[in-house]
Amino acid sequence: MTKPAEILVVDDEMGIREGCKRALSRLGYAVDLAEDGAVGFRKVQEKQYDLILMDLMMPGIGGLDLIKKVHDIDPEIIIVVITGYATIETAVEATKRGAYDYLPKPFAPETLAVLVKRGLEKRELRLEAQRLHHERDQRLLELAGEKSRLRTIIGCMADGVLVTNLERQLVLWNAAAVKMLRLSGTDEPGRPLSHYVKAPSINEALQNVLSSKDAGLAMISQEIRLEDPELVLMAQMAPVRDEAGTLLGAVTVLRDITKLKEIEKIKSQFVSMVAHELRSPLAAIEGWLDVVLSGAAGDDERKKEAWLERAKERAHSLLALVNDLLEISKIEAGKVALKMESVQVADIIRKLVDFLKPEADRKALSFTIQMPEALPTVQADVQDMEKLFTNLISNAIKYNVDKGSVTIEATVDAQYVGFHVRDTGIGMAPEHLPRIFDDFFRIEDKRTSKISGTGLGLTIAKKIVDSHFGHLEVKSRPDQGSTFSVYLPYQKRTK
Ligand code: ADP
Secondary structure: OOOOOEEEEEOOOHHHHHHHHHHHHHOOOEEEEEOOHHHHHHHHHHOOOOEEEEEOOOOOOOHHHHHHHHHHHOOOOEEEEEEOHHHHHHHHHHHHOOOOEEEEOOOOHHHHHHHHHHHHHHHHHHHHHHHHHHHHHHHHHHHHHHHHHHHHHHHHOOOEEEEEEOOOEEEEEOHHHHHHOOOOOOOOOOOEHHHHOOOHHHHHHHHHHHHOOOOOOOOEEEEEEEOOOOEEEEEEEEEEEOOOOOEEEEEEEEEEOHHHHHHHHHHHHHHHHHHHHHHHHHHHHHHHHHHHHOOOOOOOHHHHHHHHHHHHHHHHHHHHHHHHHHHHHHHHHHHHHOOOEEEOHHHHHHHHHHHHHHHHHOOOOEEEEEOOOOOOOEEEOHHHHHHHHHHHHHHHHHOOOOOOEEEEEEEEOOOEEEEEEEEOOOOOOHHHHHHOOOOOOOOOOOOOOOOOOOOOHHHHHHHHHHHOOOEEEEEEEOOOEEEEEEEEEOOOOOO
């Protein structure tokens, strides 16, 4: 059962009050009475009424004031003004101020009933309108929230997002797209996509998506090269449809793959360089073995032996090359897994010098080591340090002259321990210095032609120093010698 409508009758005439109560109670309404404006107002404060019948001419709070006070509490309460003939103008004034209708005295119970019924219907309508209004506001709020959430999500994406309509006009973009395509901040969306993105391929792809008759077309992916800014982008385009499947436009997601492409290129260059470097020793080995097998040496065993010896030499250098390549890939792969420990690099160097001494003796080289006893330790991977200094010291021996010298010194400054491998060898011309750390780079001249090498020793050395946050420097002068300096950071001891 629905709750009966709540009605309040405010009138200082008891006859009217009681009459109204009787007539309305009979119709099933809940009726309260108030003998003046103040009591009436208090009741409105305490209880929610649907309709108020009020006399305009009351002592204390008059009807006109009461209308305002009541509507301040609930603007949807229906107010019906009861008034005598003499105050018809006031009744009009009351209607203007928000009273729903007026009932001239005297009135018949039927008139009252009709008016109250109409008033209550009006109240229902008003409440319904209010509810709808509230619902709409709520939905709008939700929608706005949804929209701003979506915008935030799209805005935070690292990929560029471009949304275009059927006319291929740009209707939405995100910050990543603006940055990627260097669209100027003042450029607003709204113009055709071709205005913003000067890449015919992207516009063609968009045209394909928008003109496709295939309702099942989900997405097309395409690599796009831009000239200004110079970028390689992976564009993924998908049609945007409404619930009924009608095409509304297209969304394009752009991923910057410029760096990836660059790495791919370097990788494939490296692979072809490796293949090239492996080919010449292999071809030479095959060549020497061929001549031996062809029987060209006849019974001359010494000749055969000499040719096999050459094949062996090349096989040896091939092995060195493969070992260096493995070394490089190990460094690359193990960058994150270095076994760092406190290391006294000077001790490692001393051991290496003992080990490499026989090689130096063949050239009658003199070795000098000038390293203070108490050098700071550095955080380093022992095996890496061994490889690094083996490469530098071997070079100092290999590219030295007979009876030359190799000096190894150490220095300490505020942040770095420096190890300097100096030789009095053939040195290098300044134009070669910028390239000596490149993969496979070797200086080819008559002084180096007899010296075997892979061109990877310094590449490895540089990678090791970099992975230890240090730096590698070289000073060299032709015919005077070279100095390679390794600087490794150390932690000062706090006493
Ligand atoms: P390689 O296996 O050829 O020695 P590296 O990467 O160690 O390869 O060195 C690259 C090139 O740099 C060498 O081929 C050589 O020409 C030059 N080089 C390296 N160290 C020295 C040095 N101490 N003195 C003169 N030239 C050197």
